[in-house]
Amino acid sequence: MSVRLLDASFDPWAELAATAARLPVGRCGACAAFVGSMRDYNAGREVESLELEHYPDMTRRHLERLIEEARRRWEFEAALILHRVGRVTVGDPIVLVAVWAVHRAPAFAASRSLMEELKRSAPFWKKEFGPDGNAWVTPGGPAPQAPSTHHTG
Amino acid sequence: MSRITIKVKYFASLRERLGRAEDRLEVEEQASVGALWERVRGGVASDVGAPGAAGPPPGAILATVNLEYARAERLLRAGDEVAFFPPVTGG
Numbered sequence: 001m002s003v004r005l006l007d008a009s010f011d012p013w014a015e016l017a018a019t020a021a022r023l024p025v026g027r028c029g030a031c032a033a034f035v036g037s038m039r040d041y042n043a044g045r046e047v048e049s050l051e052l053e054h055y056p057d058m059t060r061r062h063l064e065r066l067i068e069e070a071r072r073r074w075e076f077e078a079a080l081i082l083h084r085v086g087r088v089t090v091g092d093p094i095v096l097v098a099v100w101a102v103h104r105a106p107a108f109a110a111s112r113s114l115m116e117e118l119k120r121s122a123p124f125w126k127k128e129f130g131p132d133g134n135a136w137v138t139p140g141g142p143a144p145q146a147p148s149t150h151h152t153g
Numbered sequence: 154m155s156r157i158t159i160k161v162k163y164f165a166s167l168r169e170r171l172g173r174a175e176d177r178l179e180v181e182e183q184a185s186v187g188a189l190w191e192r193v194r195g196g197v198a199s200d201v202g203a204p205g206a207a208g209p210p211p212g213a214i215l216a217t218v219n220l221e222y223a224r225a226e227r228l229l230r231a232g233d234e235v236a237f238f239p240p241v242t243g244g
Contacts, residue, residue, distance in 0.1 A: 036244050052243070053165050054243075055164055057220055058220040058236070061220055083244075094243075118244050119241075119243065119244040124241055124242065124243025124244070125166070125239065125241060126242045127165070136166040137242040138239075138240065139241075139242055
């Protein structure tokens with residue numbers, strides 16, 4: 001189980017490979033991963049960069065708690081949450097959530113749930129900078145519910 | 154009633170609006186998170202809400218005590234660290 005907050009750009013694919021290389025060979029038939037990256041627009045506004053603020057004492061611990069809670073609902077071998085803090089520019093990965101499991105159902109379900117919980121409750125805040133100035137991002141409507149059963153979207 | 158000292162932190166748009174990141178305050182022992190918010194809110198209209206299943210109520214301010222989400226009714230003890238912040242926007 002691993003949670004890391006990163007203040008510089010990261011390569012999610014290299015991180016996935018590095019974690020996979022540490023798992024027992026042949027144990028996990030499934031890995032489900034989500035990578036969220038920074039778009040060049042949001043809510044109709046052009047955006048050039050973001051400042052990602054967090055609550056240093058709380059954020060890591062909160063994400064670790066989300067993994068512990070997911071562990072009580074699903075069986076999986078490993079989970080990884082990486083999240084950027086600080087200045088993020090267009091195209092940069094912001095978040096990586098990945099779950100390795102024996103079968104795909106818990107891998108899909110746990111990774112989806114971790115990502116939705118992160119969006120709902122993890123203490124991060126985005127401030128957008130663009131040609132029209134800067135503005136704090138506000139949550140855009142209700143978060144989608146993580147499906148509780150199989151769902152291939 | 155004796156008085157206790159607590160630390161209060163503010164984040165993101167709320168920190169900018171209040172013009173400070175942190176306070177160290179004396180409050181009545183057993184004061185609630187909601188009462189503390191009344192004292193520090195400085196004209197901010199939002200009330201303290203919890204992040205519910207569909208996210209926090211629009212415009213709500215979220216509160217934590219000792220790094221865990223807390224409701225407005227939560228009572229404070231000496232040495233608690235309270236934080237107030239707007240709905241989160243990570244990911």
